[in-house]
Amino acid sequence: MRDIFRTRRMWRRRGELKPRYDVVVIGGGSHGLATAYYLAKNHGITNVAVLEKSYIGSGAAGRNTTIIRANYRTPEGAEFYRSSVELYEHLSLDLDFNLLFSQQGHLTLAHSDRAMITMAERAEVNQLLGIDSRLVYNDETARLCPELNLSDDVTWPILGALYHPPGGIIRHDAVVWGLARGADRRGVEIHPYTEVTGIERSNGRVTGVKTTRGEIACDTVISATAGWSTLIGDMAGVPLPITTHILQAFVTEPLKPFLHVIIVSSQMHVYISQTDRGEFLIGAEIEPYTTYRGTSTFPFLEYSARHTLELFPQLESAKVLRQWTGLCDISPDYSPILGLTEVDGFLISCGWGTYGFKAAPIVGTTLAELVATGRTPQLIAPFTLERFYTDTLVSELAAAAVSH
Amino acid sequence: MTGLDFVSLDRAVAGDGFEPRLSSPLCRALEGSDRVLDLSFLGKIEVRGDVDAINGDLEVVRITPQRALVLCAPEEAAALRDRLPGMVIDMTAALAGLELHGVRTLRRLTDLDLDALPAVGRVADVPCLVLRNGDSFRLFFPQEYGHSVAEVVLDVLKGLE
Amino acid sequence: MTVDGVPNVRVCVEPVREGATVRAQNVLGSLDRDLLNVVDRIGGPFTPVGFYYRTMLRPRRLWPQYERVLRNLAGLGCLDKSGRRSGRYDVEHRRADVLVIGGGEAGVAAARAAAENSVGSVVLVDERAAPHIDGVETLAPARAIGFYEGGLVPVDAGNVLYRFRAGKVVVATGTVEQPLLFPGNDLVGVLLPQAVRRLVDDWALKPGDRGVIVSADGAGLDVVEQLRRAGVEIVEVVDLRESLPSTLAANGRRGRLESVTIEGRELACDLLVMSGGRQPAYSLLAQAGARVEYDARRGIFVPVDLPANVEAAGSVTETEPAAAPPPPSFDGGDAKGRCFVCICEDVTEKDVKRALAEGFDSLELAKRYTTVTMGPCQGRLCHLPSIRLYARETGSDEGAIGTTTARPPWAPVSLGLLAGRGLEPAKRTAIHHRHVELGATMMWTGAWRRPHSYGDAAGEARHVHEALGLIDVSTLGKLLVEGPDAAAFLELLYPNRFADMKVGRVRYGVLGSDAGRIMDDGTIGRIADDRFYVTTTSTGADTVIEWFDWWNAVWGMDVEVVNLTGALAAVNVAGPRSRELLGRLTDVDVSNEGIAYLDTKEAHVAGVPCLILRIGFVGELGYELHFASPYGEYLWDTLLERGKDLGIRPFGLEPQRILRLEKMHIIVGQDTDSESNVLEAGMPWIAKLDKDDFVGKWALEHVQARGFREQLVGFEMANGVVPAEGGQIVLDGRSAGRVTSARMSPHLGKAIGMAWVRPQLAVEDARIEIKVDGRLEAARVRLKPFFDPKGERLRA
Known part of the structure; x- marks a missing residue:
């Protein structure tokens, strides 16, 4: 307890770049830092540099809606995210940093019978894998969330929901900081404000990276750059089937506890949770256009407000305080692309769409294992880049072009 | 029967005990209201091709350089279909329409620039063609959204009372 | 305060309404005897910044209880759990030639000039009451929410949201008075000059009996006269431009100011007016695209490089130095009070120093760690002071540190206003009302309302x-495809063959994507040599029409596509x-x-x-x-x-x-x-792979070459139990397929369905097991229709 009054540095001051590292991780977000952390912790690989073009956690890691869950549609996806939730459950203790993981439960609402089928499918897939996930009807939904408007007097009446008790929200910045501290203490170097401008190759393998602060030699480069993945991929000569879209979110002013479960409606493109700070954190579906421009739009606020009030009319007088935008790297099947590429020594973690933050610890452990052993762990084998050439997609889309 | 008679409103035949009758998609929503006029049965003929070749004293709304909508009285539609140039499709049944008054009302329904009409945009969240004559506006929109639009229009009018 | 159930109302600026119910919020008991104070009291040493991240970690099982306590302490106002929509909001789309934001002197002058030069329509928006100006439409009280894409400026006018698009926007939002940082700056009785002006001028209230003024600019000194007129005794006036005291602190009891200590001298007083200079309210300009630059001479951030069609007027942009940059914070000597950087978020100078020492040494990181500027004032009062503090503590200068992004909205705006009237458009068929009259249960399919059944x-x-x-x-969906190339167009779009179709015939078609995936299905009738009538699924119509138009544009064939x-x-x-x-x-x-x-x-x-x-x-x-x-x-x-x-x-x-x-x-x-394709979906006859080309042909050839991975089949349940749609086919405890459709057929008296299964199970009469309510139920695979497999009824 006394420790909390002592001021201890979280991480070392940024030093000079060394001429050579064993592993260079591009991207100081949750994935990059987790990979560096587990490289050091699980495999003793500590000659690692994490390069971040801005401050750590400045990208998707600091902009997401902080939801952690495992109730995916495909067995491959559900199994993978289940491992992630398990790691998240122990991550606070592991990092000795309270990430404020609030496993308050997660309700995905169904407003049409087609959606009910999708929910049932997810519940069935999840249960086979031992994931706590089930279809609930309005009587139970009313008990789980008495504040939710379950009446028929709305545009999209609620027919049922997929209930996932272990689903939760977490303090996203704390995840970044905890991982950064853990990696730093094990010898990993974190270099904020260091942008990668090129990737050096020779005979089909990586030999180094160029940065705004000089060149580095290395054998292994891991790109964990989410919305910017295609740009980094191009530097390595690896074209990626990724498009970048923006995703928007906003918070209200802090209010006393009101909502004790996470509410998602894909029909209405809205995610609603109340953080430990009391703010309502409300996010949307990705915007349909591709862009790197991170400006927030007003229509997003309008339709999100409209949809939020359909579910929670009590929020009518709550005020929006801040809105922001993040970049999402969308893959054709809404599943991630993870692991090796055709360029030796160039590894990727991308294609996360809106699911990246949930996967940080499991991406870290599996990529670290891949780097250390040279073998792709079974858990991420379905998510290789190769699948787009072998036609073995892992579709998280229920129906053509309809995300959930 | 030849061609696309099943698309038009004016090819029905009464007799043999049959009395075909039309009903407007707006009639229920507008029941009892005298503030808007139902234009759903107004003739709306789409022309594709050389729209410059359309001649005569007609109300022609250009949609694109190669597309136009010719508005006419219902009884003129048949003759027009025969004589208009290019590909001619009777869109009378596809588009519901209404006429209403007041700039303020329109401002609450659409973000179109009311000084740059006619234009196609969204009215009450529905794709719509808007025409203006002084303080009077005509709206044409997919008939399947007709009931929704009419409800919103009446709600807006009520709000401005 | 909570007013009429609306939480977090700033009652200092909210007009009084008759019958309004005002309650204090976020206190236990009354404000004077607030039990939460205890937390504050012991909080001094007890809850340093980042406190939560370091505590309550062990044991893990107790965290939910800790969390409940945390959550109850967080937040400000309370929501009414049984609150309903008031239905009083509307949206109005507006255009103006000139939109002036801010009705102070500069804003009024700009509006008047625009009106006199007859530039067209001029609108002035002001938070309080703006004067009448000939030729200018005034909206007040109203507040610009932000500056958005395409020059959209939404304005909050109470019950109506005005969405403005203006030829020119004049931003005259003025400046925001900045507080000074010294111990005790949160005490009741410590005020900014603006608050004094409001209390004295607007409400005719006497803000205290004995006042001390500490000011870095003229604004603080300007209130001296006002206070005197209101009968306040002025104890001391400190003009920081002339003398800089080495220590400054406010002392109080029970949260109220009792004295001020300046360089060791204790002056009894119950009012302290502080002014740390004025920061231009540049947020709207920054959102519009202006750059924000540090002006070291005046110690403030100023907007520069305004985009076209945006102007700044008045003090938001004035260049004359009016203030001396005050010190980032004052040493309080041995004062006990805490020195707040951010009042909304309860962040003290000590917290900020600690964050920097811990390594949160960039502005953005420190902001997220300490939560400075993240409260309801959106940084108006704490952004500049915190940057000054970072600069001093990190030994850099404000210009190098820069500002954080000016994120919209500029002014907090209620969800109710944003939502507007909140009606979603629905598609109804021409027969819709007959179904309702017949007592049908209506349901959504896509944007359509359709009858589920009539009971x-x-x-x-x-x-x-x-x-x-x-x-x-x-x-x-109904499409007309017409023109000399109509048949050739459909041949290329669909895997099916159409060239051999006679006029007056209909064929079932499945539309595929370029990756060979099933997009939609429907019927295609040839109603003339050069005219086809195509139907699509109800929810797929819009996508199919776009798809047709897209390929028509790509191929440039002589075809017209009409949406009927x-x-x-x-x-x-x-x-x-x-x-x-x-x-x-x-x-x-x-x-x-x-x-x-x-x-x-x-x-x-x-x-x-x-x-x-x-x-x-x-x-x-x-x-x-x-x-x-x-x-x-x-x-x-x-x-x-x-x-x-x-x-x-x-x-x-x-x-x-x-x-x-x-x-x-x-x-x-x-x-x-x-991911489904026609081959694995059991419809190989659709794909005419001998055609020269069609959309997705290569992909289907690839599927054929690689062999099937799963197949769509029918199944019949052994015990008449209907599995859930989405249910799993289980083989050796793992998923081996999924049920897509399942129903009890009243005509056949059987529970039937369709499912994707592994190819080895896609054999007539193969036994499969389906998980139903946690149990495994047996079923038999069927490859032919359950009813009338030869189609005799259809052809009768």
Whole structure:
């Protein structure tokens, strides 16, 4: 307890770049830092540099809606995210940093019978894998969330929901900081404000990276750059089937506890949770256009407000305080692309769409294992880049072009 | 029967005990209201091709350089279909329409620039063609959204009372 | 404070309304005896910044309890759990030639000048009451929310949200007075000059008896006269431009100011007016695209490089130095009070120093760690002071540190106002109201409202087999493809063959993506040599139309595509007695020779010109009638009336699903997903791989080459249990497929369904196990339709 009054540095001051590292991780977000952390912790690989073009956690890691869950549609996806939730459950203790993981439960609402089928499918897939996930009807939904408007007097009446008790929200910045501290203490170097401008190759393998602060030699480069993945991929000569879209979110002013479960409606493109700070954190579906421009739009606020009030009319007088935008790297099947590429020594973690933050610890452990052993762990084998050439997609889309 | 008679409103035949009758998609929503006029049965003929070749004293709304909508009285539609140039499709049944008054009302329904009409945009969240004559506006929109639009229009009018 | 149930109202600026109920918030008991104070009191040393991240870690199982306590302490106002929508909000879209934001001197002058130069319409928006100006429309009280894409400036005017797009926007938002940082700066009685002006001028209140003024600019000194007039005794005036005290602190008891200590001198007072200079309110300009730059001479951030069509007026942009930059914070000597950087978020100078020492050494990181600027004032009062502090503590300068992004909205705005009237458009068929009158349960399919059933889904389904049913299928997408290249166009779009189709015939088609995935299905009728009538699924219509238009543009063929979806209503008259009914209504020959299965013909039905398509989605003899939508109610009524003696009965979507499942007809999007192709979906005859080319051909060839990974099959349950749609086929404890459709067939008396299974299970009569409510239930695979496998009923 006394420790909390002592001021201890979280991480070392940024030093000079060394001429050579064993592993260079591009991207100081949750994935990059987790990979560096587990490289050091699980495999003793500590000659690692994490390069971040801005401050750590400045990208998707600091902009997401902080939801952690495992109730995916495909067995491959559900199994993978289940491992992630398990790691998240122990991550606070592991990092000795309270990430404020609030496993308050997660309700995905169904407003049409087609959606009910999708929910049932997810519940069935999840249960086979031992994931706590089930279809609930309005009587139970009313008990789980008495504040939710379950009446028929709305545009999209609620027919049922997929209930996932272990689903939760977490303090996203704390995840970044905890991982950064853990990696730093094990010898990993974190270099904020260091942008990668090129990737050096020779005979089909990586030999180094160029940065705004000089060149580095290395054998292994891991790109964990989410919305910017295609740009980094191009530097390595690896074209990626990724498009970048923006995703928007906003918070209200802090209010006393009101909502004790996470509410998602894909029909209405809205995610609603109340953080430990009391703010309502409300996010949307990705915007349909591709862009790197991170400006927030007003229509997003309008339709999100409209949809939020359909579910929670009590929020009518709550005020929006801040809105922001993040970049999402969308893959054709809404599943991630993870692991090796055709360029030796160039590894990727991308294609996360809106699911990246949930996967940080499991991406870290599996990529670290891949780097250390040279073998792709079974858990991420379905998510290789190769699948787009072998036609073995892992579709998280229920129906053509309809995300959930 | 030849061609696309099943698309038009004016090819029905009464007799043999049959009395075909039309009903407007707006009639229920507008029941009892005298503030808007139902234009759903107004003739709306789409022309594709050389729209410059359309001649005569007609109300022609250009949609694109190669597309136009010719508005006419219902009884003129048949003759027009025969004589208009290019590909001619009777869109009378596809588009519901209404006429209403007041700039303020329109401002609450659409973000179109009311000084740059006619234009196609969204009215009450529905794709719509808007025409203006002084303080009077005509709206044409997919008939399947007709009931929704009419409800919103009446709600807006009520709000401005 | 909470006013009329609306939480977090700043009562200092909210006009008083008669009958308004005002309650204090976020206190236990009353404000004077706030029990939460205890937390504050012990909080001094007890809750340093980042406290939560380091505590309550062990034991892990107790965290939920800790968390509950944390959550209850967080937040400000309370929501009314039984609150309803007030329905009082509306949106108005506005245009103006000049939009002036801010009704202070500069704003008024700008508006007046614009009006005098007759530039067109001029609108002035002000938070309080703005004066009347000839030729200017004034909106007040109203607040610009932000500056958004395309020059959109939404304005909050209470119950109406004005969405402005202006030719020119003049931003005259003035400046925000900045507080000084010294111990005790949170005490009641420590005020900014603006608050004094409001209390004295607007409310005629005397803010205290004995006042001390500490000011870095003229604004603080300006209130001296006002205070004197209000009867406040001025104890001391410190002009920081002339003398800089080495220490400054406010002392109080029970949260109220009692004295101020300046360089060791303790002055008894109950009012302290502080002014740390004025920061231009540049947020709107920054959102509009202006750059924000540090002006070291004045110690503030100023907007520069304004975008075209945006102007700044008045003090938001003035360049004269009016203040001396005050020190980032004052040493309080041995004062006990805490020195707040951010009042909203309870962040002290010590917290900020600690964050920097811990390594949160960039502005953005420190902001997130300490939460400075993240409270309801959106950084108006703490952004600049915190940057000054970072600069001093990190030994850099404010210019190098820069600002954080000026994120919208600029002013907090309620969800109610943003939501507006909140009506979502719904599509209704021309026959919609008849269904409602007949007591149908309506449901959503995409944007459409459709009848689920008329109360007896099983009975309705059985009736179609036994007698005669009528269903509204107006929601089908309907396209006309016309032109010399029409047949060639469809040949390229679909895997099917159309070139050999005779006029008057209909064919089932499945549309594929360029990756060979199933996009949609429907029927294609050739109604003339160069004219095809194409139907699509109800929810796929818009996508298919875009798809057609896209390829038409790519290939540049001589084809026109016309969307007739809304123009036409459609009904399906189905059942063994349908021919008899149709015969009563039309002159054309309706015999099996006159209109054979998969024929199409134009004819008058009950006097209405119709396109008749003889197809059989529901598995019985049936005719789809497509006709101009305004005849919908008439034809529906006539069919029911003339078919009464034949026992005609309307049926809804649910019975139709049962009927089509008996025939193993797929529903795209339910039985298929984004990866399904026609080969694995059991429809190899669709794909004419001998055609030169069609969209997705290479992908289907690849599927054929690689072999099947899963196949869509039918199944019949052994024990009559109906599994859930989405249920799992289980093999050795793992998923080996999934149920896509399942129903009890009242006609067959069996539980039937369709499922994707591993190829080794896609064999007639293969035994599979399906998980139902946690148990495994046995089923047999069926590859042929459950009902009328030879299609004799359809061809009858």
